[in-house]
Amino acid sequence: MFGKVSRALVSISLLAVVTGCNSSSEGGGLGLGRQASAEAQQPATPVVQAFCPPVVMREEAAFHRVYARGGQDDPQKLLYQASLADATRACTANEATLTINVVAQGRLVTGAAGPSGPISLPIRVDVVDGDNVLYSQVVNFKVDLPPGAPSTQFVFAKPDVTIPNAAGGASRFTRVRLGFETGPAKKARS
Incomplete structure (x- = not known):
């Protein structure tokens, strides 16, 4: 058979x-x-895939609360609270640079003394490799809070995070850190 x-x-x-x-x-x-x-x-062009660093949230800066003047930590004087949640990235590379498109989901909630309208959220994007900072910038991201709405969701996107792709650039230990700027605004580096 x-x-x-x-x-x-x-x-x-x-x-x-x-x-x-x-x-x-x-x-x-x-x-x-x-x-x-x-x-x-036609001859084929060789393609080498670059390492795309993962995005991690800065735990100490994943939430951002803003209070009315003199009302620090008073729930009755809370203007708004923002948080960042899920994040992702996409990378493109050439011989000299690695460009990272960072995208994160966020939520903005009004407090007891909260306003409606446009609100500027200071979001810091860092790219670090161990102790070395390869990129750091604060983006003042505008979110519109509709009148009468207790909260709104937003999508933060930073498509132009660029770091070196050669020696001194991204390694397997490189991470994109995302969070709110908690101190006074620092001068942006790119």
Whole structure:
């Protein structure tokens, strides 16, 4: 029984090969045509995939609370509270630089003394490799809080985070850190 099945498979395979060799199309029986033949003759450019650093939240700065003047830590004087949650990234690289598109989901909640309208959230994006800071910038991200709405969600995007892609650049220990700027605004470095 096994011999009959094997012979049948060999016969069908041989028939398929012969049919492909006798085809009149330029693609050799596979129906690829002239376009595929021309593409096959062009040299292929080698592609090397770059390491894309993961995004981590700065635990001490994942929440941002703003109080009315003189009302620090008083829940009745809380203007608003913002938080960052899930984050992701996408990378593109050339020989000299690695560009990271950082995207994060956030939420803005009004407090007891909270206003509506545009609110500027100071979001810091750092790229670190161990103790070395490769990139650091604070983005004043505008979020519009609709009148009468107790909260709103937002999506933060920073598509132009650029670091070196050669020696002294990204390694397997490189991380993108994301959080709110908690101190006075510092001069941005890029």
